[in-house]
Amino acid sequence: MADLTPLLAFRWSPRSFDPGADLGPAEVGVLLEAARWAPSAANRQPWRFAVGQRDDETWKRIMVNLPARDQRWAGRASALLLAAHLTPAADPSGCAPYDLGHAVAHLTVQATALGLHVCQLRNLDRAGLAADLNLPDDVHPAVVVAVGRLGDPLSLPADLLDSETGLRRRHPVADLMLTGATANSVS
Numbered sequence: 805m806a807d808l809t810p811l812l813a814f815r816w817s818p819r820s821f822d823p824g825a826d827l828g829p830a831e832v833g834v835l836l837e838a839a840r841w842a843p844s845a846a847n848r849q850p851w852r853f854a855v856g857q858r859d860d861e862t863w864k865r866i867m868v869n870l871p872a873r874d875q876r877w878a879g880r881a882s883a884l885l886l887a888a889h890l891t892p893a894a895d896p897s898g899c900a901p902y903d904l905g906h907a908v909a910h911l912t913v914q915a916t917a918l919g920l921h922v923c924q925l926r927n928l929d930r931a932g933l934a935a936d937l938n939l940p941d942d943v944h945p946a947v948v949v950a951v952g953r954l955g956d957p958l959s960l961p962a963d964l965l966d967s968e969t970g971l972r973r974r975h976p977v978a979d980l981m982l983t984g985a986t987a988n989s990v991s
Contacts, residue, residue, distance in 0.1 A: 811916045816921070816972055817921070818957070819968055821953065826858065845897045851904040853886065863883070865933070865936040869928050870925060877964060880959075886945055886948055888943045891942045894942035924949050
């Protein structure tokens with residue numbers, strides 16, 4: 805895999821979290837600190853997070869706004885973080901969703917450095933989250949980030965086992981190049 809740093813090469817998004825592992829305040833703090841230092845347009849930092857630790861009130865409010873299919877495994881994560889960004893009215897640059905992506909990516913790499921795993925969920929009830937977490941009108945829920953330590957994949961429902969234990973696949977770089985560019989210019 806080229807010369808990627810192991811933090812990127814070995815990162816993956818499992819669903820098999822250890823239901824007995826907790827995250828301490830220091831671990832949560834360093835994840836949020838990593839997100840804080842992500843690049844953002846004009847340093848606006850238009851991202852916001854709500855952190856739910858397993859079984860606390862915020863965790864429960866996030867959990868009920870996930871599809872039942874995802875609740876089956878997300879409930880084993882040590883923490884559920886709602887990652888949100890400011891609306892265009894609050895951040896007219898139009899960069900808020902892109903900047904939030906940077907922040908979540910930084911958080912993900914930091915989690916990998918700590919021996920943690922992250923799996924992002926995009927199918928969620930955004931209106932329900934906004935109401936249940938009493939979010940300001942200018943904050944748009946974007947993704948839920950499940951964080952925890954790796955658990956036993958055999959504890960997952962059978963329909964999730966193949967995707968959990970199968971080989972990771974990525975498109976070749978050449979397939980990601982736009983017309984007029986060549987893969988040779990990247991290698």
